[in-house]
Amino acid sequence: MSFTIAIDGPAAAGKGTISRALAQEFGFAHLDTGLLYRAVGVKGGDPLKAAKTLAPEDLNRADLRSMEAGEAASRVAAIPEVRAALIAFQRDFARREGGAVLDGRDIGTVICPEAEVKLFVTASPEMRARRRWKEVGQGCYEDVLAQVRARDARDTERADAPLRPAADAVMLDTTEMSIDAAVAKASEIVSARLGR
Numbered sequence: 001m002s003f004t005i006a007i008d009g010p011a012a013a014g015k016g017t018i019s020r021a022l023a024q025e026f027g028f029a030h031l032d033t034g035l036l037y038r039a040v041g042v043k044g045g046d047p048l049k050a051a052k053t054l055a056p057e058d059l060n061r062a063d064l065r066s067m068e069a070g071e072a073a074s075r076v077a078a079i080p081e082v083r084a085a086l087i088a089f090q091r092d093f094a095r096r097e098g099g100a101v102l103d104g105r106d107i108g109t110v111i112c113p114e115a116e117v118k119l120f121v122t123a124s125p126e127m128r129a130r131r132r133w134k135e136v137g138q139g140c141y142e143d144v145l146a147q148v149r150a151r152d153a154r155d156t157e158r159a160d161a162p163l164r165p166a167a168d169a170v171m172l173d174t175t176e177m178s179i180d181a182a183v184a185k186a187s188e189i190v191s192a193r194l195g196r
């Protein structure tokens, strides 16, 4: 059986936590597609060459979760040829036997428009910056907020596959929601679609 859960939304909205929880609960494989762009961004050199030659070990680099890697990812993600080079891998992953959860920016709109479940997870920029700032444990909140806003602008305003909800995505605003409540809501939606 293949069953795809597409989870999109801006940085630090809770996509990763929700995706991992759903993958665990339903026994699905999980792909954090941001890691692909981060790996291309930090590899240096020609981003298109990096995207075409991306290897599994590139996704295991310890520095992929840094703010700098996120910045670099957002920049290379605006290059249409880079996005095109990463499509086949993501689509194959999505249709694998046993079910898959993919989280990113364009999963429900471009990569898997046929996904059985589409969620758009969001939260206010202030709340996302606060969460990111606490997670990083250093620096200044205002700087993190400025970075979150800059990344949102770049991800939503790019011409190719901009961040936006699919017409049939279920919106999940986690600004005032605990992560447990958000996971419970997402799990309810998936269970209903699976007929459980």
Ligand code: DC
Pocket (backbone or CB within 6 Å): 011, 012, 033, 034, 035, 037, 038, 070, 073, 074, 077, 078, 103, 104, 105, 106, 107, 151, 155
């Ligand atoms: O989810 P993340 O913070 O790891 O993503 C890093 C950047 O990669 C994000 O700012 C935009 C880009 N990205 C994308 O364009 N499409 C995706 N499916 C995933 C990430």
